[in-house]
Amino acid sequence: MIKISIIGSGNVAEHLIKAFAKSEKAEIVQVFSRKKESLTHLIDSDKIVTDFSVLKEADLYIISISDNAISEVSGRLPFQNKLVVHTSGTTSVKALDSKNRKGVFYPLQTFSKAKTLDFSVIPICLEAENEADYNTLETVAKSISNVVFPISSEQRKALHVSAVFVNNFTNHLYQIGQKICKEHNVPFEILKPLIFETAEKIKTLTPVEAQTGPAKRNDSATIQAHLNYLTDENQKNIYKLLTQSIQNNGKTL
Structure with a gap:
């Protein structure tokens, strides 16, 4: 032992x-x-x-x-x-x-x-x-x-930064989603199957292959409708930043 x-x-x-x-x-x-x-x-x-x-x-x-x-x-x-x-x-x-x-x-x-x-x-x-x-x-x-x-220590730095993106930041987005649901009297539980399926996809698809949504489709009408709907400036800024990141990622493929 x-x-x-x-x-x-x-x-x-x-x-x-x-x-x-x-x-x-x-x-x-x-x-x-x-x-x-x-x-x-x-x-x-x-x-x-x-x-x-x-x-x-x-x-x-x-x-x-x-x-x-x-x-x-x-x-x-x-x-x-x-x-x-x-x-x-x-x-x-x-x-x-x-x-x-x-x-x-x-x-x-x-x-x-x-x-x-x-x-x-x-x-x-x-x-x-x-x-x-x-x-x-x-x-x-x-x-x-x-x-x-x-x-190695250097590899661990990269791993930890990656973990913050896929875990801590993702969880914060769950909090935002829950807050929006609560403000409009919608049960957050309705979103849980979507959350689980998104995570499940990573077992068989790369994150690039699994990406969906209006930013991926360049659906400008839906994107603008979402931005018009949001009243919290912080939520708007996060939405804009992530939308731009997804669209820029598509241009580099």
């Missing part, structure tokens, strides 16, 4: 604790949290510590905290030459303190504490400074997921 310590108690840390509880090749020996009570519903309180100085020996230390704190926290770890990784999508592996061997263990997914996830289908992106450490990370990753990739 590969022994793991997790540093952090946020959304990603909680889901990792749940996933490793089912692993047959890796086990959590300790978790560091500033507030011990925040994790007692997931793991024995004896395994939760609030002081770095009492961290036990482990094969892998996973730092799962806010990006801004990674460098400072890695510098406070009271040991040397251990394998220490972070779970950030944007932070370089170089942000980790050099007294330990460095790597990245990045699960690419949107995490909410209240939403249960099947970790076996979540892609885990790995980076390490040497082959032996990469092999350790790969073994750990494959013990909880069937989708594992070697990804």
